[in-house]
Structures are given as structure tokens and as C-alpha cells.
Amino acid sequence: EAGVVQSPRYKIIEKKQPVAFWCNPISGHNTLYWYLQNLGQGPELLIRYENEEAVDDSQLPKDRFSAERLKGVDSTLKIQPAELGDSAVYLCASSPPTRIGEQFFGPGTRLTVL
């Protein structure tokens, strides 16, 4: 099966600029996750979708971050405006309804904010 697709793979922007990341999950996976991974640390959940509904966004900094998952398939994560501390890898993952805890990860987008 095709894996989770993310784009872009790398992004370099100046602070205060907006940036958007796109994720296409594995077909049939109703749950989609966005994680933040800082260097030398484990992934930290930003937001989780069950189909179109954001069911856990408690860790999403809502003053500058937003996400959407239209039609319950693709998802976009946006940062506006970006800050220096946002430099990290943004991971997207998806999981099917029957395999609790098993998540399939994309390659991530490495964001550098200058």
C-alpha cells in the first residue's frame, strides 16, 4: 500500500512569514495526526482528526497554528506567522480504525525559520 505522503519535504522561511504543510494519509485511514518533532526529542502531538473532526487539539498553539482536514482525507497544517522556535520536523501520521495505537508516519517536513 502507498504510504503517508507529505509535502514539502523541506522548507526554509524567514520569521513572520506564513507556511503550510500538506499531508495525504493512507487510503482508508480515518485517523490523522500532526506531530511536532524537535531535534533529539520524540514526536509531540499537535492535533488529531477522526475523519473531518478535530478530536484533540489541546497542544496546538492556536494563536498561530491552524489545521484542517477537508472531506476527511487530506490535511493542511498552517503556521502564521512563523517564529524562530517553530524550526522543527512536522510529522503526519495516519491509522486505520481497527489497529489501536499503530500509526503510519510520513517522511516529515523539516522547517527552518531564519
Add this chain to the structure above:
Amino acid sequence: AQSVSQHNHHVILSEAASLELGCNYSYGGTVNLFWYVQYPGQHLQLLLKYFSGDPLVKGIKGFEAEFIKSKFSFNLRKPSVQWSDTAEYFCAVNPNNAGNMLTFGGGTRLMVKP
């Protein structure tokens, strides 16, 4: 909130040496436990999982992990490592009442010298 601790941040071994990576979690209820691995240049992928039953679980590539409930631990082991095991390893916890939620540890970077 639950947390996951991986005390070994960096481990360097020679080929054929035995491996044990520690993982402790803080959560009082029933949990599902996972080890994920990220090989250089690749995305995170599932290595092995524990839901219930035999506390010694076997995964891919000769890895195994033992769940010790009294110690809140889920250590990863391999009797004889290979150069190709060089990767970053993440322990993750899924509380039984948390749907598909995962909390990750900070990761352990393993380097195997040929």
C-alpha cells in the same frame, strides 16, 4: 498526564554486542506499549507492540521487548546487534481508554560500529 522516559539518549555498540534500551512510563491504568524505529533517512515505523498476554513480545529483525507491570517498564532487547540496526528508537504508550493516542519517549539514538 502520562509520560514516557527513555534514559539512554545515545548508545554506541559494536556488532554482535547485546542491546537493551530502557523505557519507563507513568500511567496507573492499563496501557498498550510500542517501540517505533527510525532508520537514517527513513520515516518512523513500528518495531513491535504489546497489548496483553505474554509480557515478552517479539518484533521484526530479532528485536523483543519485555513488559514488567510492577516496574512500569517496557525495555527493548536484541541479543546480537548488526550495523544495520543503527537508528533512533522510540518507546510509546497508548492508555487503554485513549483511543489511538500515543505518547512518545524522547528516543534513544543507537550507533552500531561495524
